[in-house]
Amino acid sequence: MLPAAPGFTREALSNCARHARATAVSVSLALQDGLITLDITDNGRGLGAPARSSGLASMRRRAECNGGTLQLTTPASGGTRLSWTAHLQETPPSVREKI
Numbered sequence: 001m002l003p004a005a006p007g008f009t010r011e012a013l014s015n016c017a018r019h020a021r022a023t024a025v026s027v028s029l030a031l032q033d034g035l036i037t038l039d040i041t042d043n044g045r046g047l048g049a050p051a052r053s054s055g056l057a058s059m060r061r062r063a064e065c066n067g068g069t070l071q072l073t074t075p076a077s078g079g080t081r082l083s084w085t086a087h088l089q090e091t092p093p094s095v096r097e098k099i
Helices: 004-018 054-065
Strands: 025-032 035-042 069-073 080-087
Touching: 004 025, 004 035, 004 054, 004 080, 054 069, 054 080
Parallel strands: none
Antiparallel strands: 025 035, 035 080, 069 080
């Protein structure tokens, strides 16, 4: 169970639409050896000059709270790529009983 993943995804997709003005977005999710990796790539304006961003800071905290990372890069084709990783947590028994 990783409660932070949906919040990260919402924030990243919101950024693609509001700030990057992207017209296309690619989302990839992978799970390997207990590590979840979510890659979101857009064709928007790119990272540009560093600016204050509470959204990116929040996304980074979500990863770090789960033993993961947030990396921001600019693909050769332009736009922005966010790669978010975090350790998948065991679902507590009380939650499993409700599923």
